[in-house]
Amino acid sequence: MPHQCTNCGQVFDDGSKEMLSGCPDCGGNKFQFHASTEDVPAEPEPSAEPPDPPTPDSSVARTVGNAAATVRDLVGSSGSQSAGAPDDDPSSRDPAPADSIPSEPAPAPDRTPADAPASREDAAQADARSEVVNPDEIPAGSDSPTGTETPATDDTTATENVESDATGPSATPDPAGDAGGRVASEPSEDRPDLSELREELNDQFESIKVLSPGQYELNLMELYDREEYIIALQEDGRYTIQVPENWHD
Amino acid sequence: MGLITDIRDSISSLFSAQDPKRIGIYGPPNAGKTTLANRIARDWTGDAIGPESHIPHETRRARRKENVEIERNGKSVTIDVVDTPGVTTKVDYTEFLEHDMEKDDAVRRSREATEGVAEAMHWLREDVDGVLYVLDSTEDPFTQVNTMLVGIIESQDLPVLILANKTDLEDSNVRRIENAFPQHETLPLSALEGDNMDEVYDKIAEYFG
Numbered sequence: 136m137p138h139q140c141t142n143c144g145q146v147f148d149d150g151s152k153e154m155l156s157g158c159p160d161c162g163g164n165k166f167q168f169h170a171s172t173e174d175v176p177a178e179p180e181p182s183a184e185p186p187d188p189p190t191p192d193s194s195v196a197r198t199v200g201n202a203a204a205t206v207r208d209l210v211g212s213s214g215s216q217s218a219g220a221p222d223d224d225p226s227s228r229d230p231a232p233a234d235s236i237p238s239e240p241a242p243a244p245d246r247t248p249a250d251a252p253a254s255r256e257d258a259a260q261a262d263a264r265s266e267v268v269n270p271d272e273i274p275a276g277s278d279s280p281t282g283t284e285t286p287a288t289d290d291t292t293a294t295e296n297v298e299s300d301a302t303g304p305s306a307t308p309d310p311a312g313d314a315g316g317r318v319a320s321e322p323s324e325d326r327p328d329l330s331e332l333r334e335e336l337n338d339q340f341e342s343i344k345v346l347s348p349g350q351y352e353l354n355l356m357e358l359y360d361r362e363e364y365i366i367a368l369q370e371d372g373r374y375t376i377q378v379p380e381n382w383h384d
Numbered sequence: 385m386g387l388i389t390d391i392r393d394s395i396s397s398l399f400s401a402q403d404p405k406r407i408g409i410y411g412p413p414n415a416g417k418t419t420l421a422n423r424i425a426r427d428w429t430g431d432a433i434g435p436e437s438h439i440p441h442e443t444r445r446a447r448r449k450e451n452v453e454i455e456r457n458g459k460s461v462t463i464d465v466v467d468t469p470g471v472t473t474k475v476d477y478t479e480f481l482e483h484d485m486e487k488d489d490a491v492r493r494s495r496e497a498t499e500g501v502a503e504a505m506h507w508l509r510e511d512v513d514g515v516l517y518v519l520d521s522t523e524d525p526f527t528q529v530n531t532m533l534v535g536i537i538e539s540q541d542l543p544v545l546i547l548a549n550k551t552d553l554e555d556s557n558v559r560r561i562e563n564a565f566p567q568h569e570t571l572p573l574s575a576l577e578g579d580n581m582d583e584v585y586d587k588i589a590e591y592f593g
């Protein structure tokens with residue numbers, strides 16, 4: 136299941152890390168993914184490309200990526216855009232940014248070395264593995280390339296990785312499973328979960344956000360604006376409020 | 385609140401025809417609010433209001449000293465001084481760990497501090513007639529908290545004095561605070577040393593009398 140550089144035609148095995156910083160031969164950063172080895176043409180033929188020509192598709196991927204980023208920004212700043220959450224479904228379920236999924240039968244993303252640090256790429260590969268590749272297909276040695284690239288080379292992580300593979304794609308909605316499968320190298324901001332998004336949206340209307348016991352963020356305007364006031368925070372994150380007298384009527 | 389207000393009103397009416405103004409001492413944590421409150425209370429009543437500390441969020445409940453009678457130029461002005469918890473947008477218990485505090489204590493302090501901010505904001509909404517806004521003059525005054533609180537105070541049309549505290553420290557920069565809030569009068573002082581308190585009392589009498 137190789138990737139082929141659309142510029143010079145060099146072929147890379149799935150999961151090979153040489154291509155992560157661009158094609159080592161020509162520096163090209165667009166790759167065509169081929170479902171099986173037989174399909175690889177000797178030369179890249181942009182005019183006779185199979186169903187998905189790179190340019191439109193990667194621009195779609197870019198658009199989705201941009202949309203996700205926009206929603207993230209909206210959620211991060213204003214928060215009144217609750218309609219943004221459903222729109223974000225597809226990209227937020229994608230365990231990696233939409234423009235970096237090498238497992239789709241489409242040209243692999245258009246990426247520049249500058250904004251593609253190795254740790255991110257690495258995570259994308261780990262995703263590809265946990266989502267698409269059947270555990271049976273993984274050759275015995277396939278853990279080692281991943282292992283050598285990531286700082287997390289200990290046995291525990293490797294085991295978690297395999298377990299996550301075994302549970303298959305159905306495990307992806309579970310954030311804990313995700314974290315295990317992703318070798319903990321991906322910054323969490325890169326992939327807003329639906330649940331995370333929802334939580335953030337809810338938080339926009341909260342006057343006190345409980346990050347963890349003992350860690351709080353306060354929305355001063357909300358605290359000032361509300362008639363009732365908080366008289367006790369509970370350890371489990373709930374709080375008791377005193378309501379104005381006229382609420383009792 | 386209503387009951388307390390009623391009681392307060394009935395008690396204070398025994399002493400003066402006019403209700404004393406409730407003056408809230410506001411500001412970020414560790415600006416010296418309690419030190420100032422204690423200075424005012426000690427100077428005019430002999431009592432203190434609350435414990436002072438270098439560790440932020442020492443004051444986690446609003447404390448009030450009633451009927452503080454300040455004499456200026458032959459006249460007397462009576463105020464209730466309300467010392468409020470420092471207002472902040474983030475409370476993190478790990479900050480307290482640096483002060484040799486056990487984790488459990490730090491987490492509890494953090495929770496109480498958060499409740500204190502909520503209480504301070506609530507007081508600001510309903511229960512103060514004027515504000516002494518205390519800033520540490522060694523710190524940058526351009527913060528979200530300061531901008532927001534001063535904005536709220538202005539929107540309430542509350543009389544406010546900006547106090548540039550800690551002038552006894554070398555890094556003190558009163559000018560920076562004056563520039564940050566040019567629309568208000570800024571007074572330099574050291575609540576700890578008692579420096580410039582006469583002018584502060586003059587202005588309190590002028591603003592809140």
